[in-house]
Amino acid sequence: MKKNKQLDLYFDEIQTNEKEHKHLEFRSNIVVSAFLIIFLIISLRLVFLGFDKNIYIYSKNNEQLFYERRDVIDSNGILLAKNTASYDLILRKNKVKNIDSILIKVKINFPTVKINNVKSEYKNKEIIILKRNLSPSDYNKVISLGEPSLELSKKEMRVYPQKNLFSHILGKIDIDNNGISGFEMYYDKELRDTKKLSIPIKLSLKTNIQYLIHEELSKGIKDFSASGAAAILMEAHTGKIISMVSLPDVDGNDRKEIKEKKYLSKTTKSLYELGSVFKTFTIASAIDNKIIGKNDLFSDLRQRVYCGKFPIDEYRWDKSKKNLTVEQILVKSSNIGTIEIIKKNGLEAHQKFLENLEIFEMPKLEVVELSKPNKNRWGKCNTFTSGFGHGISTTLLQLTRAYASIVNGGELPNASILLNSEVQKRRVISEKTSQLMNDMLRANVDKKNKTEGSGRNADINGYFVIGKTGTAQKPSETEKGYSKEIVNIFASAFPHPKPKYVLTVLIDEPNGAPQIWKHSRREAGWNAVYIAGRIIQKIGPSLAINDLDLVKFHASNSKYN
């Protein structure tokens, strides 16, 4: 029994130890596995965190700063239009604690803000724009105020550093950066091309030349009490426009809407009867068709001829206009002589020539302000009057192109303000005709010519200017027929004998200038020519600097002057 008891005891002891051991083992297993699970979770989390980019890697900003619209520069790289950051001052209603104290702060710091308007808007709107396009000092004022309800709203603004100098060409954009006029509208897609935002658009214009022409035209308007003026300077062989001015104009940075007619572009939009400058085309057509020669004589020219019932008068007729050579018809600007040339050339040939010069076509230029010239049906009478630029109207741009073709050797170029656009031109007259025309046009300007030409006031020493004047009555706006107001044009080119530049000057509704001439005559020779002469005198040296041929020509001819 004892043994048994002992055995039992031993057995019991072993049994209880095994149980305890198992229990301990189980508990330790639980603890270890719990640790293992926690360790696994932590390590897994660490691995995931290691691969998670969103939390730690900063969002990368573009290292380049681009605005929504490309810069525009002139041919010398001078800035004409540029976008920049701008701030509007806004009032956020839900952050306002005391509106009266905020309005007092606004009134003190920004006196131009109309507080009454803000008060009325405050009732209806959550966000009120207090001031647009803050200046840097205004910007700093807002920051130093530290008022939570006054916020700065960042946006883009288009700036035109040359103010009104190119306003008729460049045009404007709206608040959303869309072009609404001029080059800005015509070239809107290209200007907003996201792939090219860092590349500025280069124009063929020259700021210094544009300024000089602008200044001389402004003086001209004052001197001759005119309502407006315009000028185009074009490279005769390429059609590239170096300068294009229309006055009056406005500052491109003013965001006001302009509705007044006087601000229309006088170079591409307004249509004018351009007068006797057309005699150049009439004569060029007949010479090119080998109908007449430079020295052919037209004799027994009368003071008045009739087309049906309508009389056509000679301008300032005297006996010296009775027998005229072709060159004298041009220099003395004889209307009757021109009609005789059309009769000899043939009405149809004359009409075709004008059409070939694209006088009646819609002008092509990289702006939106363009007008299609009015073309009436060709009749006998209006074909005659078209010979001296009456009864037909066109734009100054079309006249400039046509003139370029007459003086550049006979090729009509496409006009463009883009520096790198392809030059397109086609032949309209022969080189020989062009040379003959240049000689005749020089005779009209040359001071040494005994037959005093209407362009002699533009004979600037050293530039060998050639050209033809035109004076035309303006159609009446209230009645049928013509008003007493006139428009004067001088279409010129220089230097003869191979002109490189064409300059057309238009002066709208000029008056006499007795302070300059001691008489009150108001034909083109006494205003448009005078202005063109002053322009050439000013821009000539600047053009010559970049043009070695002109310098050489000027130098080689100066000793004979």
Add this chain to the structure above:
Amino acid sequence: MASVHFLKNKTREIEIKTEKISKNIIFMQENIEVQKIEYGFLASPERISNLAKKYLSNDYIFLTSEYIKLDEKK
């Protein structure tokens, strides 16, 4: 794992630095753009012409070819 963390922290530091630099670049670019516009205004022919009228002598003469003489001694 420790090396991953080390690498990661280093990368973060560099990224913060580059972020600051690129923000500075943009800030400076904005400034340059403003300076370009200011230069455009300041160097505009109209402004220079007005300053010239104000501060420079106005007694210019236009030289014609008669004024040009060859130095025959040379």
